[in-house]
Amino acid sequence: MLEDKRTKVKITFFIILVGISCMFTAVVTDYWAVLSPRVEKLNTTCEAAHFGLWRLCKKSIFIVAEEAKEKGCGPISLPGDHNCSYFKHFTPGEEAEVFEVKTQKEYNISAAAIAIFSLAFMILGTLCILASFGKGKDYLLKPAGMFYAFAGLCTIISVEVMRQSVKRMIDSDETIWIEYYYSWSFACACAAFVLLFLSGIGLLLISMPQMPRNPWETCMDAEPEPIE
Secondary structure, three states, X not given: OOHHHHHHHHHHHHHHHHHHHHHHHHHHOOOOEEEEEOOOOOOEEEEEEEEOOOEEEEEEEEEOOOOHHHHOOOOOOOOOEEEEEEOOOOOOOOOOHHHOOOOHHHHHHHHHXXXXXXXXXXXXXXXXXXXXXXXXXXXXXXXXXXXHHHHHHHHHHHHHHHHHHHHHHHHXXXXXXXXXXXXXXXXXXXXXXXXXXHHHHHHHHHHOOOOOOOHHHHHHHOOOOOOO
């Protein structure tokens, strides 16, 4: 691999590592969305919740501020009793009433499964890009770029499935949640999509044969045609 090309690959790989870190953070944390019920009166306890791909966390918050009745329960950073449980479709026996809506199970399992596919593509891409630094292994940059681009696409699909899950949950009459906002785990997944997808495309461009700087270079290097 030429030194100039190697430098470009190293810079792109550093950006990819940042994207991988963002995606791993999003997968293992529980702050994709924060949910809030209606606050009926002051000097009482309300139950806000935040969740990720695998579990739901509920927090009992004591309401004393007048404006809380308009803004709902929270913010989630306020002190209160904290209780987390894995979704019962991942761990039978666990209770998670917020996901008793019929379609919630399918949405959540789909988002988690697609995120796992994204992680698998990232691992394959990393193996390819590390092997490409070996002598004569430049051809591995193309599959590495494709794997990272696929990882980015899987990430944004997982994000969209989760977004639809939250929207359906808020719209349902079977849940107490009336307000929501997306939190930092959701932002990490979106950042991972941008970094992985663009870096994958960048690797594909880097792996392409270099075009001549001047069109005349190709003509000058061509062999003369034999004269009959």
